[in-house]
Amino acid sequence: MSAVARIWARMRTSKTVVASGGILFAIALVSIIGPWISPNEYLTTNFDNILRAPTASAGHVFGTDDLGRDLFVRTMMGVQVTFVVAIVASVVSLLIGVLYGATAGFIGGRVDAVMMRLVDTLYATPFIFFVILLLVVFERNLLLMFVAIGAINWLDMARIVRGQTLSLREREFVQAAQLIGVSTPRIIFRHIAPNLVGIVIVYVTLTIPQAILIESFLSFLGLGVQEPQTSLGKLVNDGTKQMEGASWMLLIPGVLLAAILLCFNFVGDGMRDLFDSRRSQ
Numbered sequence: 001m002s003a004v005a006r007i008w009a010r011m012r013t014s015k016t017v018v019a020s021g022g023i024l025f026a027i028a029l030v031s032i033i034g035p036w037i038s039p040n041e042y043l044t045t046n047f048d049n050i051l052r053a054p055t056a057s058a059g060h061v062f063g064t065d066d067l068g069r070d071l072f073v074r075t076m077m078g079v080q081v082t083f084v085v086a087i088v089a090s091v092v093s094l095l096i097g098v099l100y101g102a103t104a105g106f107i108g109g110r111v112d113a114v115m116m117r118l119v120d121t122l123y124a125t126p127f128i129f130f131v132i133l134l135l136v137v138f139e140r141n142l143l144l145m146f147v148a149i150g151a152i153n154w155l156d157m158a159r160i161v162r163g164q165t166l167s168l169r170e171r172e173f174v175q176a177a178q179l180i181g182v183s184t185p186r187i188i189f190r191h192i193a194p195n196l197v198g199i200v201i202v203y204v205t206l207t208i209p210q211a212i213l214i215e216s217f218l219s220f221l222g223l224g225v226q227e228p229q230t231s232l233g234k235l236v237n238d239g240t241k242q243m244e245g246a247s248w249m250l251l252i253p254g255v256l257l258a259a260i261l262l263c264f265n266f267v268g269d270g271m272r273d274l275f276d277s278r279r280s281q
Contacts, residue, residue: 050064
């Protein structure tokens with residue numbers, strides 16, 4: 001059985017992981033299908049329908065915003081952007097963190113000391129202000145946000161991977177590979193990395209909520225996703241301006257954002273508990 005198959009088998013034994021994963025899948029599916037089947041367009045404005053309360057009979061199940069745009073379609077598009085930003089940023093941090101941490105842990109010695117001191121130095125840097133500076137100086141777009149958020153999250157990943165690699169490099173199969181002259185990059189990619197799959201997947205599920213929160217925070221400040229695109233953070237920002245007369249503009253994206261964050265945290269905690277229980281057996 002492959003590593004992915006073993007992880008999937010473990011996940012199915014946890015009701016919390018299955019239920020939370022099911023909710024996330026349902027939200028993602030509705031966000032993809034919803035805009036297609038909705039009679040309303042993403043950018044269509046209707047000044048006769050400004051701030052209409054949610055009602056199915058009028059074709060606006062989530063109501064409309066201050067420009068008369070359908071809030072359901074905009075919310076679903078916001079969910080798509082939020083998922084894409086979070087997942088791509090997590091992949092960026094995964095690639096950098098695993099490579100950096102595995103290299104530091106396997107080589108060890110002075111190289112490990114220098115590399116981890118660099119991580120400690122970067123930890124002391126106020127990265128959120130660095131990200132804001134990047135988004136202010138350069139053109140604000142999704143690609144820059146992917147890089148900026150990924151540059152924040154890889155530090156934790158590198159520490160986790162480095163600690164696991166320190167224990168793996170003492171295993172017999174790694175020492176045997178060294179004795180027969182296998183190169184260091186090949187050992188890292190062929191022997192170390194595959195044995196990190198479990199802990200890495202668990203940690204990625206815990207870093208995705210961090211990426212979502214950072215994206216939502218930047219969009220809330222007006223430094224993230226820009227019009228005509230939107231995200232849940234941007235929708236929450238728009239909702240705060242109309243919260244007294246049109247509370248649905250704040251409540252609907254806010255509840256969705258909270259549900260997504262909770263589900264990802266439940267999935268991460270559940271998978272961590274599963275792997276911890278397997279190790280203790």
